[in-house]
Amino acid sequence: xxxxxxxxxxxxxxxxxxxxxxxxxxxxxxxxxxxxxxxxxxxxxxxxxxxxxxxxxxxxxxxxxxxxxxxxxxxxxxxxxxxxxxxxxxxxxxxxxxxxxxxxxxxxxxxxxxxxxxxxxxxxxxxxxxxxxxxxxxxxxxxxxxxxxxxxxxxxxxxxxxxxxxxxxxxxxxxxxxxxxxxxxxxxxxxxxxxxxxxxxxxxxxxxxxxxxxxxxxxxxxxxxxxxxxxxxxxxxxxxxxxxxxxxxxxxxxxxxxxxxxxxxxxx
Amino acid sequence: xxxxxxxxxxxxxxxxxxxxxxxxxxxxxxxxxxxxxxxxxxxxxxxxxxxxxxxxxxxxxxxxxxxxxxxxxxxxxxxxxxxxxxxxxxxxxxxxxxxxxxxxxxxxxxxxxxxxxxxxxxxxxxxxxxxxxxxxxxxxxxxxxxxxxxxxxxxxxxxxxxxxxxxxxxxxxxxxxxxxxxxxxxxxxxxxxxxxxxxxxxxxxxxxxxxxxxxxxxxxxxxxxxxxxxxxxxxxxxxxxxxxxxxxxxxxxxxxxxxxxxxxxxxxxxxxxxxxxxx
Numbered sequence: 001x002x003x004x005x006x007x008x009x010x011x012x013x014x015x016x017x018x019x020x021x022x023x024x025x026x027x028x029x030x031x032x033x034x035x036x037x038x039x040x041x042x043x044x045x046x047x048x049x050x051x052x053x054x055x056x057x058x059x060x061x062x063x064x065x066x067x068x069x070x071x072x073x074x075x076x077x078x079x080x081x082x083x084x085x086x087x088x089x090x091x092x093x094x095x096x097x098x099x100x101x102x103x104x105x106x107x108x109x110x111x112x113x114x115x116x117x118x119x120x121x122x123x124x125x126x127x128x129x130x131x132x133x134x135x136x137x138x139x140x141x142x143x144x145x146x147x148x149x150x151x152x153x154x155x156x157x158x159x160x161x162x163x164x165x166x167x168x169x170x171x172x173x174x175x176x177x178x179x180x181x182x183x184x185x186x187x188x189x190x191x192x193x194x195x196x197x198x199x200x201x202x203x204x205x206x207x208x209x210x211x212x213x214x215x216x217x218x219x220x221x222x223x224x225x226x227x228x229x230x231x232x233x234x235x236x237x238x239x240x241x242x243x244x245x246x247x248x249x250x251x252x253x254x255x256x257x258x259x260x261x262x263x264x265x266x267x268x
Numbered sequence: 269x270x271x272x273x274x275x276x277x278x279x280x281x282x283x284x285x286x287x288x289x290x291x292x293x294x295x296x297x298x299x300x301x302x303x304x305x306x307x308x309x310x311x312x313x314x315x316x317x318x319x320x321x322x323x324x325x326x327x328x329x330x331x332x333x334x335x336x337x338x339x340x341x342x343x344x345x346x347x348x349x350x351x352x353x354x355x356x357x358x359x360x361x362x363x364x365x366x367x368x369x370x371x372x373x374x375x376x377x378x379x380x381x382x383x384x385x386x387x388x389x390x391x392x393x394x395x396x397x398x399x400x401x402x403x404x405x406x407x408x409x410x411x412x413x414x415x416x417x418x419x420x421x422x423x424x425x426x427x428x429x430x431x432x433x434x435x436x437x438x439x440x441x442x443x444x445x446x447x448x449x450x451x452x453x454x455x456x457x458x459x460x461x462x463x464x465x466x467x468x469x470x471x472x473x474x475x476x477x478x479x480x481x482x483x484x485x486x487x488x489x490x491x492x493x494x495x496x497x498x499x500x501x502x503x504x505x506x507x508x509x510x511x512x513x514x515x516x517x518x519x520x521x522x523x524x525x526x527x528x529x530x531x532x533x534x535x536x537x538x539x540x541x542x543x544x545x546x547x
Contacts, residue, residue, distance in 0.1 A: 082440060089436065093306055103441070103444070106433060110429075111426075250386070
């Protein structure tokens with residue numbers, strides 16, 4: 001499916017606020033070109049989830065415009081594979097792994113019947129995630145890491161061009177996390193992957209962009225996002241070692257301070 | 269043996285109808301109960317069942333005042349469906365104070381019904397609605413129960429995969445283009461209809477127990493949504509029939525007999541599950 005442009009995601013002057021009145025995101029402008037992958041980082045409550053929900057068309061911005069694959073987000077949904085956090089799902093639900101992955105084959109106008117091709121695609125997605133043997137298991141019996149892989153397989157079964165992963169390393173054990181990073185490196189060669197994480201460990205990996213979200217959004221080249229840049233941006237000592245939570249405190253702290261040159265550049 | 273000869277006696281038609289309606293209701297109970305348990309909307313079902321009394325009260329009042337042909341069942345359907353739709357909308361839109369609003373609808377509809385009953389002249393057997401009157405069923409209820417089964421089975425068989433994905437992961441299903449809201453509100457209306465007809469079997473107070481217990485028990489032993497529905501149907505049938513026969517033999521009220529039996533099996537199921545996980 002040829003997309004009209006090489007721009008995967010484009011936001012211009014997007015603002016969004018919930019009913020409480022406090023803006024969750026303000027004047028957000030950035031774009032992501034085809035073939036580049038990014039990690040959305042920032043403190044809890046800083047607007048990461050809001051940004052993701054805007055990209056999926058689950059929320060509509062009060063101001064500004066969002067284009068995904070050159071279309072409105074709702075129209076771009078068939079090209080997006082989305083992986084939610086597994087603990088948002090009912091842990092006791094009676095459903096097997098294979099049935100979960102098949103859900104990725106649903107599409108607009110779907111009348112409730114899967115074809116043989118759908119089943120083959122679901123099996124392929126399970127093989128790609130290295131878990132074909134889990135297919136007949138009950139979803140609720142799996143470990144956190146296994147559930148995460150099943151949900152990525154479901155997103156891959158959509159045959160997406162953009163993969164959106166919500167906190168993929170939250171609540172999984174370190175072994176599974178390491179395995180997950182490996183998988184991600186493979187997927188990035190084939191599609192645009194945007195990962196939401198409160199974990200700056202991602203920044204160390206082979207990603208192209210670091211998207212910092214804290215009401216405002218700044219985008220940095222990952223290669224240039226060294227400890228020095230981080231210090232410059234955050235006006236504080238930031239340590240880019242895995243599981244570094246210092247950054248969040250700094251992000252919070254920065255709210256009251258004037259905009260940095262980088263912010264101005266990305267925001268205007 | 270005496271049971272079979274008893275059942276064949278002409279004056280025992282009420283017991284035959286009770287067993288037949290009970291067995292037929294198990295299809296509705298199994299399927300709707302599974303959806304209520306997996307979607308976690310049992311408080312919504314509770315509100316709908318109590319709201320039915322509001323409609324019954326209003327219908328009896330209007331019957332006397334202006335519309336002699338109005339059946340209380342019509343009132344029950346209007347009361348239950350309207351409550352289910354209000355609560356369902358609140359469920360979707362308002363994230364806050366959801367439980368408060370459910371309880372307000374629950375109490376308000378029921379109070380309106382009791383007020384109307386108070387204004388209705390003459391004696392009204394409202395206890396029959398609260399506790400059910402399964403031994404007063406007729407051929408009409410048999411046909412209505414068959415109709416309800418068809419009404420519930422058809423969309424479930426046709427749209428099983430859509431229902432499964434909507435129930436398991438609402439957001440993902442919506443992103444894949446499934447019309448989640450349409451399916452959700454259809455399920456709510458079917459739930460309300462099922463509740464109204466099941467009120468005949470066990471009454472308003474116990475209908476939620478009968479709706480949720482077989483499904484919850486089935487959930488302990490199954491790995492698919494469809495197998496949970498099938499097992500819940502089988503269990504409902506066993507509970508209703510065994511409870512009715514038990515109440516006949518031991519001269520007990522049928523509704524409580526059914527619910528006590530269902531609760532005991534559910535507790536056994538929970539215990540079995542806990543034991544299996546430890547091994």
